[in-house]
Amino acid sequence: MNVPFRPRRALAVTAAAALGIACLPLAACSSDAGGSDSSQALSVAASFYPIQYLAQAVGGEHVNVTSVTPTNVEPHDYELAPKDVTALSGTDLVVYVPGFQPSLDDALSEVSGPDVLDLTDAVELTHHDGVEHDHDDARKDAHDDSHDDSHNHDGDVDAHGDHADEADADHAEEHDADAADPHFWLDPVRMQSAAQAIETALSQADPNHADDYQANLSSLTETLEGLDSDYSTGLAxxxxxxxxxxHAAFGYLADRYGLTQASVSGVDPESEPSPAELAAVKKIVQETGTTTIFTEDLVSSKTADALAAETGATTAVLNPLESAPSSGDYADAMSANLQELRTALSCQ
Ligand SMILES: [Zn+2]
Structure with a gap:
C-alpha cells in the first residue's frame, strides 16, 4: 500500500483483447474508426463526485468516467451493492481515498481487475478534530496544549473545531491512518495535486494519449489556481x-485560508451531536458573533435549524461537494461557496 499507483496489467492490451480488436496501439484503431471510439476509452471508476470531476477533466474524450457513489447520495458510509462491485471489477482504473467509504475499501480488497490509484499521499491527508468517531479519545490523544501556541485562529473551538496546524501535521503519523480527514477536495490546492496524480496514472495506462492528458491537466490546473486565488483574495x-x-467537511479549506471551522455533527454527517457538543457549538456561535449556521443539501438541517433559532442566526447552504452539484460543476459550486462564506463572515 506504500506505492500509490499499482499497475496490475497492461491496460491497453487487455482491453483490446477483450473486445477482439486486433489492432494496437489504441491510436491506430481510433484513426480507422474516424475519431474517438468509446469502446476503446479507458474505463475509470471514481469513488465519488470530486474525483469524478478530476478524472473527467484530465481524461477528456479518452476516458469513460463513472462515480461509484450515485448522484445525490451521501458518500460517507455508502454501501456498495453487489452490482457495484461487479461494475468495479470491470473497470480499468479506480481512483479513491481509503478511509472515507469503508464499503469501497472492502470491495477493492476483493476485486483484482482494475488498477487502483489511492490519492492519500498525493493530497497529503492530515487530521482534524471531529474526524474520529469517538470525540473524547480524539481530544485526549491528538491535541495537547503545546499545540495551541501556534494557532492563528480566533477564539476557542469545540470538539468538532479545527485545531489543525503545523504541529498536528508533524504528528499525523502517530495517529491511525483511518482517522485522517478525507475532505481534501474542498481545498483547491490539494485538488491540483490529485489532478496531477490522476494525469500520471492515465498517462501510464494509456501512453498514446499522454500529450492530451498533460494538456487537459494544464487547463484544469489553471481553473483550480484561479479558485485558490479567488479564495485567498476573497477571504483576506x-x-x-x-x-x-x-458536518466537518471544511477543515482543509479552513486551514488553507486562515479560517476556523466549527461543526454541528463532526466529520460523519449522520452522527448526532451530544448535548455537550451542541452546547459547545452554541457557545462558539455566541462568542464569535456568528450570524450564519451552514447546512447542506444531503443532510437533515434539523439540528442546525434549532441552533440558528436559539442563537438568532440565519441558515445558508454551504456545499461540501460530496455529490455532483445540481447545476454547474465543481468550480461553479466552489465559487458559490466562496460567496456564501464571504457573506457569512462579512468579508470586504
Ligand atoms: Zn463529509
Missing part, C-alpha cells in the same frame, strides 16, 4: 473568521 479581510457547518 473579514469581520469574523469562524464559520459553523453541518
Amino acid at each position: 479581510q473579514c469581520e469574523r473568521t469562524t464559520f459553523v457547518t453541518s
Whole structure:
C-alpha cells in the first residue's frame, strides 16, 4: 500500500483483447474508426463526485468516467451493492481515498481487475478534530496544549473545531491512518495535486494519449489556481473568521485560508451531536458573533435549524461537494461557496 499507483496489467492490451480488436496501439484503431471510439476509452471508476470531476477533466474524450457513489447520495458510509462491485471489477482504473467509504475499501480488497490509484499521499491527508468517531479519545490523544501556541485562529473551538496546524501535521503519523480527514477536495490546492496524480496514472495506462492528458491537466490546473486565488483574495479581510457547518467537511479549506471551522455533527454527517457538543457549538456561535449556521443539501438541517433559532442566526447552504452539484460543476459550486462564506463572515 506504500506505492500509490499499482499497475496490475497492461491496460491497453487487455482491453483490446477483450473486445477482439486486433489492432494496437489504441491510436491506430481510433484513426480507422474516424475519431474517438468509446469502446476503446479507458474505463475509470471514481469513488465519488470530486474525483469524478478530476478524472473527467484530465481524461477528456479518452476516458469513460463513472462515480461509484450515485448522484445525490451521501458518500460517507455508502454501501456498495453487489452490482457495484461487479461494475468495479470491470473497470480499468479506480481512483479513491481509503478511509472515507469503508464499503469501497472492502470491495477493492476483493476485486483484482482494475488498477487502483489511492490519492492519500498525493493530497497529503492530515487530521482534524471531529474526524474520529469517538470525540473524547480524539481530544485526549491528538491535541495537547503545546499545540495551541501556534494557532492563528480566533477564539476557542469545540470538539468538532479545527485545531489543525503545523504541529498536528508533524504528528499525523502517530495517529491511525483511518482517522485522517478525507475532505481534501474542498481545498483547491490539494485538488491540483490529485489532478496531477490522476494525469500520471492515465498517462501510464494509456501512453498514446499522454500529450492530451498533460494538456487537459494544464487547463484544469489553471481553473483550480484561479479558485485558490479567488479564495485567498476573497477571504483576506473579514469581520469574523469562524464559520459553523453541518458536518466537518471544511477543515482543509479552513486551514488553507486562515479560517476556523466549527461543526454541528463532526466529520460523519449522520452522527448526532451530544448535548455537550451542541452546547459547545452554541457557545462558539455566541462568542464569535456568528450570524450564519451552514447546512447542506444531503443532510437533515434539523439540528442546525434549532441552533440558528436559539442563537438568532440565519441558515445558508454551504456545499461540501460530496455529490455532483445540481447545476454547474465543481468550480461553479466552489465559487458559490466562496460567496456564501464571504457573506457569512462579512468579508470586504
Ligand atoms: Zn463529509
